[in-house]
Amino acid sequence: MSETDDIPSIMSHVSIGTNRYPEAVAFYDAVLPTIGARRILDIPGVEAVAYGKQFPEFWVQTPIDGQPANVGNGTHFGFIAPSKQAVDDFYAAALKAGARGDGPPGPRPHYGEPYYGCFVRDLDGHKIEANYWDMSKDQSHGA
Numbered sequence: 390m391s392e393t394d395d396i397p398s399i400m401s402h403v404s405i406g407t408n409r410y411p412e413a414v415a416f417y418d419a420v421l422p423t424i425g426a427r428r429i430l431d432i433p434g435v436e437a438v439a440y441g442k443q444f445p446e447f448w449v450q451t452p453i454d455g456q457p458a459n460v461g462n463g464t465h466f467g468f469i470a471p472s473k474q475a476v477d478d479f480y481a482a483a484l485k486a487g488a489r490g491d492g493p494p495g496p497r498p499h500y501g502e503p504y505y506g507c508f509v510r511d512l513d514g515h516k517i518e519a520n521y522w523d524m525s526k527d528q529s530h531g532a
Contacts (some may be wrong), residue, residue: 394523402439403466404448406458406515410436412487416512419486421447423478424470424519432456465508465516472521473505479506479519487512502526 407413418428421440426447430439439445447466452458460517477494484490492508493496500506 391418402441402446402448405513405515406448406452407449408451408458409512410449410451414438416468416483416486417447417449421468421478422483423482424468424475426468447526451477460514460516465518466522467506467518470506470519470521473523476507476519476521478504481508483509483511483517488517490515513528523528 417438417440421427425442426440427442428438429441429445431437431464432450435450437448437450440447440449447468468479470479473494480490480494488509488511490508491510492506493506494505496505498504501522503522503524503526504520505523508518510514511517
């Protein structure tokens with residue numbers, strides 16, 4: 390067994406750029422607590438803030454190269470929610486904080502029977518998702 394066998398994720402972190410830093414931070418401050426995340430770190434003198442449960446997993450920042458931030462077509466960020474209610478709360482909080490709906494909460498059988506999730510576009514147009522995997526659902530049809 391290697392040192393990484395007990396780490397539950399392959400991801401260290403994700404960073405997104407923003408052209409509206411104060412508004413983006415206020416948006417994520419309002420939305421991410423619905424899935425149990427909190428602000429972990431602010432970098433003094435740089436417009437960058439990190440969110441997570443235990444360590445910095447999701448960064449919001451102005452681009453380091455000083456160029457305008459832009460949205461990648463086909464790119465989206467999915468957050469794990471602890472329940473279907475948390476997905477619903479995430480969607481409601483995001484819309485209230487200024488997001489645009491891009492797929493309301495609900496099952497999407499084509500993603501697998503256990504999936505329940507939602508999609509929104511944040512203030513900069515990034516596509517973000519919250520999803521809950523109900524592991525009590527039959528998984529025998531998977532790989």
